[in-house]
Amino acid sequence: MPPLAISVSDLSKIYGEQTAVSHATFDVPLGSVCGFVGPNGSGKTTTIRMLLGLITPTGGTGTVLGEDIRSPEKYLAKVGAMIEGPAFYPMLSGRENLKVLADLGGFPHDRVDSLLKKVGLGERGSSKFKTYSLGMKQRLGIAAALLPQPQLLILDEPTNGLDPSGIQEIRELIKELAEAGTSVFVSSHILAELEMISEYLVMLRKGKVIFAGKTQDLLGNQKPITSVKPEYQVDLNKLVEIVKNLGYEPRVENGAVHIPVGAEIGAVLNRSAFEVGITLAAITTSQPTLEETFFEMTGE
Amino acid sequence: MFNVVKAELRKMKRPSLTVVTFSIVAALSTLFTSLIFLRLGSTSDRPRGREIAQTVESMSHSDGAYYSFSIMGLFIGLIALTVFASQSSNEYTYGTLRNLLVRQPSRMKLLAGKLMAMIVFSILLTTVAAIVNISLSYLESAQGHVDTKLWISSKAISGFLTTFGNMVLGTIGYGLVGMSLGIILKSPMSAISISLLWFMVLENILGAVLSTSTKWLPGSALSAVSTGGAKIFTYQRGLLLSAAYLLLFGGVATILFKRRDVAS
Numbered sequence: 001m002p003p004l005a006i007s008v009s010d011l012s013k014i015y016g017e018q019t020a021v022s023h024a025t026f027d028v029p030l031g032s033v034c035g036f037v038g039p040n041g042s043g044k045t046t047t048i049r050m051l052l053g054l055i056t057p058t059g060g061t062g063t064v065l066g067e068d069i070r071s072p073e074k075y076l077a078k079v080g081a082m083i084e085g086p087a088f089y090p091m092l093s094g095r096e097n098l099k100v101l102a103d104l105g106g107f108p109h110d111r112v113d114s115l116l117k118k119v120g121l122g123e124r125g126s127s128k129f130k131t132y133s134l135g136m137k138q139r140l141g142i143a144a145a146l147l148p149q150p151q152l153l154i155l156d157e158p159t160n161g162l163d164p165s166g167i168q169e170i171r172e173l174i175k176e177l178a179e180a181g182t183s184v185f186v187s188s189h190i191l192a193e194l195e196m197i198s199e200y201l202v203m204l205r206k207g208k209v210i211f212a213g214k215t216q217d218l219l220g221n222q223k224p225i226t227s228v229k230p231e232y233q234v235d236l237n238k239l240v241e242i243v244k245n246l247g248y249e250p251r252v253e254n255g256a257v258h259i260p261v262g263a264e265i266g267a268v269l270n271r272s273a274f275e276v277g278i279t280l281a282a283i284t285t286s287q288p289t290l291e292e293t294f295f296e297m298t299g300e
Numbered sequence: 301m302f303n304v305v306k307a308e309l310r311k312m313k314r315p316s317l318t319v320v321t322f323s324i325v326a327a328l329s330t331l332f333t334s335l336i337f338l339r340l341g342s343t344s345d346r347p348r349g350r351e352i353a354q355t356v357e358s359m360s361h362s363d364g365a366y367y368s369f370s371i372m373g374l375f376i377g378l379i380a381l382t383v384f385a386s387q388s389s390n391e392y393t394y395g396t397l398r399n400l401l402v403r404q405p406s407r408m409k410l411l412a413g414k415l416m417a418m419i420v421f422s423i424l425l426t427t428v429a430a431i432v433n434i435s436l437s438y439l440e441s442a443q444g445h446v447d448t449k450l451w452i453s454s455k456a457i458s459g460f461l462t463t464f465g466n467m468v469l470g471t472i473g474y475g476l477v478g479m480s481l482g483i484i485l486k487s488p489m490s491a492i493s494i495s496l497l498w499f500m501v502l503e504n505i506l507g508a509v510l511s512t513s514t515k516w517l518p519g520s521a522l523s524a525v526s527t528g529g530a531k532i533f534t535y536q537r538g539l540l541l542s543a544a545y546l547l548l549f550g551g552v553a554t555i556l557f558k559r560r561d562v563a564s
Contacts, residue, residue, distance in 0.1 A: 046563075053405050054398055054562040072405040081402050087395030091316050103307035105403040144399065 003030040004063070005152045005183035006051060011060035013046050019207050020046040023060065026202045026212035028185055030065075033178045035194035035215070036187040037290075038204030039298055044187045045084050047204070048156050051185075052081055065152055077105065080150035082158060086141030090130035094121055094140045097129055098147065107147050115143040120169070134161030142170065153177060155186040159193065171197055195219075195290035205298045215290070222288045222296070226265050229256040231279040242272045256282075260296075304404055304413020305420070312387070312421055321383055322428050328375050329432035333368040337440040360447040362456035363463075369433035370463045373526025374519075376429050377474030378499060380422050384475040385491035388414065388482030398562050407558045418479060422471040430464055463528065466535075470526025473542050474499075477518070480546075480553035518545040 006028040013021045021043040028034040038044050049055040051064055053072025067074040088097040098112045116125040119139040124132070132140065138161050145153055155174075159167045167190065174184050174197055188194050194201070201218055203211040211218055230239050239257050243250040246268065251258045259265060263285040273280050288296065312318070340356055354367060363370070391397040404410045441448050450456060481491040503519040514520045515533065524530065524538025 049398075049561075049563065052398075052402055054401055056559075056561060076402055076405045079402070083398055083402075085395075087399060089311060089390075089394060089396060091314055092311065096310065096314070100307045100310050101399060101403050103310055104303055104400060106303050147403075 004028060004066070005030045005032070006034075006062070006064055006185060008047075008051075008062035008069075009060055011047065011050060011062050012058050013043070013050060013055060014058045021050070021057075021204075022207040024204070024207075024209045025060075026209055028183065028200060028202070030183050031178070031181055032199045033174060033184045033186065033197050034200040034202060035191075035198030035290075036185060036202050036204070037191060037194060037294060038187075042204040042298075043207040044204055045156055048081075048083055048154055048185075048187065051154065052076065052079070052083065054083070077148060078151040079154060080145035080148055080152075081154040081156075082141040082145040083154075083156045085157065085160060086137045086144070088129045088137070088140060088144075091128060093126050093128055094132065094136075094143075095125040097140065098144060101144055101147055105148055111147060111149075115146055118146070118173075119143045120166075135163060135166050138162055139166070142173070150182060152183045152185065155184065157188055158186060159188055159190055167193060191291040191294055192289065201290075203294065203297060210297055219287060219290065219293060222293050223260045224262045224285050225288050225292065226259045226261055226263060226269075226283065226285045227256045228259065228269060228273075228280055229282040230273070231281045235273075235278045238276060239273060239278060242269065242276070242278075246272070258292075301409050301413045301416065304410055305416045307400075308414055308417030309420065312417065317383070321379060321425065324379060325376060325425055325429050326432045328372065329369070329429045330436060332372055333433050333436040333440065336368050337437075337444045337446075340444045340446070356444060356446055359441070359444070360450060362450045362453050363459050364441075364446060365434050365437050365448070365451040365456060366430065366460045366463055368437060369430050369467070370527065372429055372433070373467055373470045374499070374523055376425055376467065376471050377522060377526060378496065380418075380425055380471045380475035381478035381495055381499075382492050383421065383478070384418050385478035385482040385495060386488040387418075388479045389486055389488040389491050390482075392486035392564060393488065395564055398564075401562060408554075411554060411557050414479070415476075418475050419472055422475050423468055426464065426468045426471050429467075430460075434460075466528050467526055469539075470522050473522045473525060473546060476546050477522075477549055480549035483553040483557050484549075516541070518542070521545060 004027050009025050011021060011024040024047060036044055046055060050057050051062065051069060053069065053076065062069040065075045065078055092100070095112055095116060098115065099109055102109055102112055113125065116122050119142050121136060121139050121143065124136060129137070129140065138158065142158055145155065159170050162170065171193055174186065178184055186194070195215065198215050200213065201211060201215045202209060228239065230236060233255055236252060236255070236257065240250055240252060243257055243259055246265070248259045248261055266283050270280055270283065336354055340354060340359060359367065391400065400410060401407065438448065478491065478495060481495055482488065485491045499519045503517050506517065507514040520533055521538045521541035524533040524535060525542050529535030529538055
């Protein structure tokens with residue numbers, strides 16, 4: 001077994017009668033980028049907070065960089081984190097906010113300016129945090145997470161509020177850090193981004209882990225999807241009926257019928273549609289994306 | 301813990317906090333000193349049975365230079381209470397506590413560092429008040445024909461140091477109440493309004509309705525510490541009762557700070 005950045009077993013958090021995380025078990029190998037996905041309220045942030053010692057688990061065990069999560073002081077100096085959006089003092093500048101955290105962690109101040117430059121805030125470092133746009137706040141949060149030159153970086157929705165070029169920058173930054181040996185555990189709603197960078201995935205649904213493993217294992221095991229588009233949109237419902245009669249459960253999206261089956265359905269479907277007077281404009285078969293797999297698995 | 305103190309002081313030295321707070325203390329000090337000198341009269345002017353104000357004679361005593369400072373305890377204390385209630389509760393409202401705990405996971409060290417920074421700030425606050433009060437007293441003494449010979453005697457210096465120490469203790473006490481309420485209530489508005497309402501209104505009403513209650517109220521106890529005690533409420537009683545209240549408030553706040561999940 002490779003050395004692990006994160007390992008949790010049966011980790012649970014219960015608030016009164018509500019279970020936020022239920023018996024979560026997963027491993028994140030050291031040096032990998034691991035995507036952490038799940039619908040809103042599935043327990044991602046609670047899990048991250050338990051890994052950072054902010055929330056006490058109700059049950060189960062876990063280690064971060066080989067240390068017990070009940071002793072966060074043993075590993076947090078080597079961990080950078082941005083949890084549930086950036087939180088800073090509004091009356092202080094971006095630079096001063098980072099210096100507060102540098103003082104607290106005992107990190108040298110000269111790292112502050114280089115990090116501000118790295119996240120594209122070099123010229124706005126002296127501006128008060130309250131004047132920052134959401135994207136700038138997010139960048140400052142990432143700079144704060146990088147302060148300790150972490151071995152493990154935990155990012156909760158790092159691309160929230162960023163424009164497409166900002167999202168691309170974060171993706172490149174994560175790749176760069178991973179290449180340098182940093183383990184990255186990142187949650188995001190932008191699944192296409194995670195698919196591009198994550199070697200491993202942990203998927204949560206209603207507090208339970210429904211997948212934990214290599215991204216290629218998840219996507220490789222999914223059935224291909226054949227998408228069929230009629231020439232005229234009015235024929236969409238009739239086409240759905242045909243597919244159902246063939247024994248499949250289709251999904252309608254963007255003016256096309258998506259069927260969880262390979263290219264073998266093409267000829268049969270084309271014939272059946274032709275018999276009822278429907279002309280098919282396009283038939284394409286592809287492997288499902290992470291987003292499609294996510295919807296399939298979480299039922300969202 | 302030194303890192304925490306350094307980080308806390310960095311936050312607190314922002315001009316929006318220091319300039320405003322120290323200006324308020326300086327303005328109040330000016331007001332107190334000026335009013336005392338404006339209302340100065342001689343012993344013979346004093347109406348029978350009424351202790352209206354300091355006299356020229358009493359102000360010439362060794363405590364004359366710092367008299368106005370010595371009666372400011374409640375006000376400096378309430379300023380410290382407001383500052384520390386907002387400093388501690390804003391960590392919850394801004395969500396910054398989670399950042400602090402990631403960088404300093406030992407909650408007890410974090411709390412102790414915050415307390416140390418509060419003590420440093422309280423000392424600075426009291427020092428500013430003392431400097432302004434004493435400087436103005438000297439400036440106004442000439443106009444009020446107050447003899448200042450005894451103001452620099454050894455008795456005056458030791459008296460000032462005792463008063464200064466008591467004022468610092470009182471200010472820290474009020475600050476600790478504010479800090480504790482800030483942690484317990486997690487809201488600056490609630491912590492500040494509840495404590496101001498208690499110390500400025502409810503305690504006075506309780507004292508007026510039930511005079512024996514003043515012997516047991518936290519504001520009276522802290523006031524006795526700041527002023528060095530009085531006949532009805534001795535310094536020792538003030539210290540003991542203040543310590544009991546602070547242990548209660550501080551204890552509850554410490555337990556909550558240490559055990560509460562940081563979910564916001």
